[in-house]
Each structure stands twice: as structure tokens, then as C-alpha cells.
Amino acid sequence: MQFIVTGGSGFIGSNFVRQALARPEVKRLINIDALTYAGSRTSLTSIEADPRYRFVQADITDAAAIEKILVEETVLAEKPLDAVINFAAESHVDRSIHTPEDFIHTNVFGTAILLGRARHHGVKRFLQISTDEVYGSLGAEGKFSETTPLHPNSPYSASKAGADLLVLAAYHTYGQDVVITRCSNNYGPYQFPEKLIPLMILSALQDRPLPIYGDGLQVRDWIHVEDHCEAVWQVLTRGHSGEVYNVGADAELTNISLVHEILKQLDKPESLITHVTDRLGHDRRYAIDSSKIHRELGWQPKWQQQEGLVATIQWYLEHQEWWRPLLAGGKFS
Numbered sequence: 001m002q003f004i005v006t007g008g009s010g011f012i013g014s015n016f017v018r019q020a021l022a023r024p025e026v027k028r029l030i031n032i033d034a035l036t037y038a039g040s041r042t043s044l045t046s047i048e049a050d051p052r053y054r055f056v057q058a059d060i061t062d063a064a065a066i067e068k069i070l071v072e073e074t075v076l077a078e079k080p081l082d083a084v085i086n087f088a089a090e091s092h093v094d095r096s097i098h099t100p101e102d103f104i105h106t107n108v109f110g111t112a113i114l115l116g117r118a119r120h121h122g123v124k125r126f127l128q129i130s131t132d133e134v135y136g137s138l139g140a141e142g143k144f145s146e147t148t149p150l151h152p153n154s155p156y157s158a159s160k161a162g163a164d165l166l167v168l169a170a171y172h173t174y175g176q177d178v179v180i181t182r183c184s185n186n187y188g189p190y191q192f193p194e195k196l197i198p199l200m201i202l203s204a205l206q207d208r209p210l211p212i213y214g215d216g217l218q219v220r221d222w223i224h225v226e227d228h229c230e231a232v233w234q235v236l237t238r239g240h241s242g243e244v245y246n247v248g249a250d251a252e253l254t255n256i257s258l259v260h261e262i263l264k265q266l267d268k269p270e271s272l273i274t275h276v277t278d279r280l281g282h283d284r285r286y287a288i289d290s291s292k293i294h295r296e297l298g299w300q301p302k303w304q305q306q307e308g309l310v311a312t313i314q315w316y317l318e319h320q321e322w323w324r325p326l327l328a329g330g331k332f333s
């Protein structure tokens with residue numbers, strides 16, 4: 001297989017690139033990433049020298065740059081590429097509250113550029129990496145299925161929902177081969193420290209206050225990033241065209257219990273917890289029904305939540321050379 005990954009220097013993208021290059025059937029993998037504050041080439045140091053891998057620093061909203069890469073790679077492959085997998089996004093809800101325009105630009109306009117260029121060059125499949133947040137928020141009961149109506153509540157999730165609609169429109173209008181994954185909250189190695197789990201681990205390690213939004217009783221459904229990446233591979237290679245696949249690991253947890261667990265694992269005092277004003281429009285509960293991907297593609301998560309969390313904490317303890325420059329370099333505020 002020969003394909004493009006966008007956003008491959010971010011958290012999930014870099015885990016996907018490493019996992020994909022471990023597969024002998026991957027002959028060429030081109031990573032297009034703008035290297036925003038959230039992207040780091042050091043997340044892929046271990047595979048940089050792989051002759052099958054090419055990194056291009058480019059913005060997915062730059063149609064001329066995307067066109068040039070597609071022309072070069074199609075000539076090199078002597079046939080249309082097998083896929084474009086779009087991980088690139090502005091991904092942090094808090095930032096979207098302050099600068100929604102950046103989210104519309106990358107997440108909606110960028111997806112439209114990629115879809116159009118991929119179609120023009122006959123790329124066989126377009127895989128959009130989406131999120132369960134497009135479904136909105138749940139009460140105490142129920143789960144999101146693929147037929148749950150879209151009801152995004154933040155500028156981030158609204159921009160992701162917009163992108164999903166463009167992808168599905170390309171299927172209906174042009175017959176473009178597209179698939180979408182909608183995954184729950186990911187955790188694991190190489191996650192940028194502004195996100196909940198690394199933020200709490202790194203704050204605790206530095207004996208700094210752990211800021212908890214509101215009462216901390218918001219529920220998130222956690223999945224290890226490696227399980228998500230395997231699901232993406234299954235959808236890429238075996239998913240049905242025009243379909244959406246939810247991805248989750250049935251692992252709901254309140255934010256406050258998660259933070260208690262992190263403090264326990266690091267042997268740090270609960271007095272570090274500081275409740276701060278809740279996020280504007282904060283979704284209360286996410287829970288995802290992944291029965292479709294289990295049934296149709298046989299995918300199952302491998303990581304148990306407890307062992308995944310312990311392994312993630314251990315990873316941040318052992319990879320200070322990865323995260324300390326991010327803190328020192330002012331990329332994280």
C-alpha cells in the first residue's frame with residue numbers, strides 16, 4: 001500500500017505512522033504535517049530513516065502544496081495512491097472556544113482541499129478521522145451509535161461535524177470512496193501536554209496544582225491510542241465505502257476518578273487537585289457504541305484501562321526528553 005497521512009506528527013497520527021510502518025505491506029507512507037504547536041518531528045524519530053517514509057511540512061489548506069505532493073507521489077508510484085488518511089486538525093476544545101476561525105479553516109476548509117485533490121488524482125480511498133464529540137453530550141443513560149443525529153456543542157466538534165458532512169457529500173455527489181471513523185477520547189504515548197491525561201501526569205510530577213473543570217463529574221469514554229490506530233487500519237483496508245464506524249473501548253470514567261487514579265499511581269497528595277471554573281458549554285458525558293466495527297470488521301480493543309493508564313504514566317516518566325522541550329519552548333500555555 002502507498003498512502004498519505006496528514007497530521008502524522010501529532011499524537012494519534014504519529015502512533016498510526018509507527019504502527020503502519022511495522023506492516024510489510026506498507027510500501028510508501030507520506031506524512032504531510034504543518035508542524036503547528038501540536039506537531040513534533042521528535043515523535044517519529046524512531047522511523048525517520050525508514051526508506052518507505054517521507055515527511056513533507058505543508059498545510060492541508062494550501063491547495064498548491066497538496067497538489068504538488070500528489071503529482072510527485074502519483075508519478076513515483078506509477079499509479080494512483082491507495083489512500084489519504086486525514087488526521088490533521090486543530091484538536092483542542094479549549095482553544096476552539098477562543099479562536100473558532102482557526103478550527104473552521106483547518107478542519108473544514110483543509111478537509112475540503114484534501115478531498116478535492118485526492119479525487120482529482122484518483123486516490124482510491126479517503127479516510128476521515130473524526131470524533132464522537134460530533135454527537136454532542138449524553139445524559140446518564142445511553143450511548144452514541146452511528147445513527148445518532150449530529151449535535152456538536154463546541155466550535156471544535158462543530159468543525160469536525162462540518163468536515164464529516166463534506167466527506168459524506170463527496171461520496172453521494174461524486175461517488176468518491178470515503179470512510180469515517182468516530183472515536184472516543186484517546187490516551188497513550190506522545191499526547192501533547194495540554195490534554196487531560198498528560199496535563200494531570202505532568203502537573204503531578206512537577207508538584208503543581210491539577211486543574212479540574214467544575215465538579216469533575218464529566219464522563220469520558222477512554223481508549224488507548226494503539227487500539228484506535230488498529231481500528232483505523234481495519235476501516236482503511238476493510239471498511240465499507242460511504243460508512244461511518246464508531247470506535248471506543250467501553251471504558252467510561254469521570255474526570256475526577258481519573259485524576260485520583262493518576263495521583264495514586266504517582267504517590268502524590270490529593271491536595272494538588274484544584275477545582276477551576278467549568279469550561280464554557282462543557283459536554284457532560286460521552287459513551288460510544290462500537291458494536292458495528294466489532295460485528296462487521298472483527299475489531300476489538302486490546303488494552304485494559306488500568307494497565308493502559310499505568311503504561312502511559314510510565315511512558316511520560318521515561319520520556320522526559322520528549323515533553324520537557326515542549327514545556328520549555330513555550331509551545332504549551
Ligand SMILES: NC(=O)c1ccc[n+]([C@@H]2O[C@H](COP(=O)([O-])OP(=O)(O)OC[C@H]3O[C@@H](n4cnc5c(N)ncnc54)[C@H](O)[C@@H]3O)[C@@H](O)[C@H]2O)c1
Binds near residue numbers: 087088130
Ligand atoms: N485526541 C483524541 O482523543 C481524539 C479522539 C477522536 C478523534 N480525534 C481526531 O484525531 C485527529 C488527531 O488528533 P490528535 O489528538 O492526534 O491531534 P493533535 O493536535 O495531537 O495533532 C494534530 C496534528 O495535525 C497537524 N496539523 C494541524 N493543522 C494542520 C494543517 N492545517 N495542515 C497540516 N497539519 C496540521 C499538527 O501539526 C499536529 O501534528 C484529529 O482529527 C482529531 O479530531 C482525536
